Amino acid sequence: MSDDLSRLTSSAYSQALEVIAAVEPRIAEATRQELADQRASLKLIASENYASPAVLMTMGTWFSDKYAEGTVGHRFYAGCQNVDTVESLAAEHARELFGAEYAYVQPHSGIDANLVAFWSILAHRVESPALERIGAKNVNELTEADWESLRKELGNQRLLGMSLDAGGHLTHGFRPNISGKMFHQQQYGTDPVTGLLDYDAVAAKAREFKPLVLVAGYSAYPRRVDFAKMREIADEVGATLMVDMAHFAGLVAGKVFTGDEDPVPHAHVVTTTTHKSLRGPRGGMVLATEEYAPSVDRGCPMVLGGPLSHVMAAKAVALAEARQDSFRTYAQKVADNAQSLAQGFLSRGANLVTGGTDNHLVLLDVSSFGLTGRQAESALLDAGVVTNRNSVPNDPNGAWYTSGVRLGTPALTTRGFGHDEFDRVAELIVDVLANTQPGTTKAGGPSKASYVLGDGVADKVKSASAEMLDKHPLYPGLELS
Template identity: 75%
Template structure:
């Protein structure tokens, strides 16, 4: 997937760069080189990770990093920002065209930053702006102290409704330990106990009762697609703003795998995302919205954000440009196809999957019922065998959010290396074999342990050998030698 004509040039660039870094702090250059070696040698199945192109990676290492540029395009709080204006304009243009959105904001440093900007933009549009108009004030500085205190209390009374963490939602969707759960009065919606799927009728009933200001759609570990037309209808019925977090599946939207009612753009008022997951770009965030929300999102700095990372915005522009190609659409479709293959391979080998399968880019294994393991035991055993996953809660998880009962796996990264159906069926076999040969260890108290385990002799070595064969046939950044 990353074969290119500039591998030799890139090798020279990276070798020289690491040499310069080493002359200042060799431990850092060593760690950078070791990370490439580790990623080349492991089966990366973390659903939220991917591999950015060399062009995207190289774009981040430049002097745009040295420029402060708080504000918006053409309206900065620092002088000398014309080149940053160009970078941000190009990135926003590509994002709008890629997703068919009216407005794009590419400054957020991360997905959480993007979600916070979204929340406060919605609050400012729905709560602050009407209050200022009612009081005849241009901005909050014109308010009396009493008016300001009343506005602040009104902010704190607002309600948000998002998918619960164990059902597949994200921390920022109202989890009480996250700032989103502290900003708002929060209510979570779950999934059907039998199917694990979103019950839209129940969601509507809950929304009617709770009456949220913001209805959050999107997920971190829900292995199915969402009907955003239904989410829009629910939001409209209760007077909520529909906010979609598509951080995980943005690549499937960009790649035209999710279309129609499964594409949130056109249904949501505001959409937030990361750029580094299925989009295969640099680490960062961005927002899309309707035109009416644009002036409120534009106040992301100084409302939530500090100075934008101009070098990362440049890399976002490159990644968005790459995602507008036919090659990326083929990649996105292969991501979804490979997830189906992986799910089917696991099911054939007796692994229970949450919702019984997948129709996006991720698969959620119930290792508690399949192997009597906690997610932490399964995650650690797989890592011993060179398979990189992450433990994850499952609906109504008996082991809680730390130990968990699930393992989340995704296909974006290995698809980027060129893995297809044959390789992913083999990956399913390796995962099932490792977990079947993992035994939980009883704690010293006599109670079942949640972290300790034993892996049968030889399993790790055999798994690594089988993985090495597939990885060698699908090298990461072929031709890049350090």
């Protein structure tokens, strides 16, 4: 930020906090403390980032007061002409940024986006043959007998997605999640030796299971995906290909992933969040081909209630930022820094799932340190390193304690960290884990949760981190009075 813009931003936030403090001072103080905490920690959670002041400020407006159920030009509430402008601009930026035929920017989160996508795919698969068969013009002409007949024809709603421990997401058919209850689901994994996707195995599973929906994408898989191959598999079995690119949308927007690694030209429907590597507000989005657009456009009231107009406005600002050349530079640095982090671990003898990375994240198997993911996560937090525990393939510790820690580079790359800093980050993390021992239960047995961090290690790591963080301040020039 320029000096003038920094002064304006500092003044705006300081005055905003004064207004908040006049009503509930504890909220104002917690807000100040959150900024201080984020500035003082090494944030390596792969799903987090730092939105620009412009994006953050856009969310704090009177658009928050509007109900705008429906779509552009077709609202169930009057007085939504400005919301129409906001939503149209956000969708326009999304289409242009990703080269999509259609964009739906109303989902409140990634899970909401996936629910909209699932129901839209099912509606499309049901409605199209029904309308054709009875010669109806729209879905309102379908009788209950028509629907019952179609449900029988479809049989079980089948979904094939990546398993959670292989790097998939809860919403890709994990049984406790709504996606695992909506569908008769099966999951594909990764090669037991390499940890990489085996497309032949995915194809064989698809031929056997014959899903209606094939889900690609991941939340903890440290490699790129060949979406052209996934589309071939989907087409062979007559499935709709849905791609969840919530984690790597920034790498698609920044043209790090192109060709067969860009899901948009290959998938029928693509979902994403707008935060994470895209560096926007917390929210979701659905991209689709024109064929699926009418079904997706009914996300409200099919799944969603009133859209969050202030967040859609912030999405428009963030997507406009992502269309700038500087975002492409940033996205490439995210990927380059992930390579540096991975090499930093490998050079110090740490074990990475798949042996490295070629996207924005690394998955560290901490079992070689004699720790569970929960123990490692907690010990690192004590040292000011913010991560999250994560399952590894065939994890013996399950989804709660886990055997892995997931680390991502988007946030610290936003702060300006480069190769040398990420190598140093790997060194500090290994130092913490090598000096952490499992604790014991009250009965004296080994614990999967408690741990003992060596004396002085946390302070040493915090001091070393502070040197790097001070060189790359968060929101430089922003000072709160």
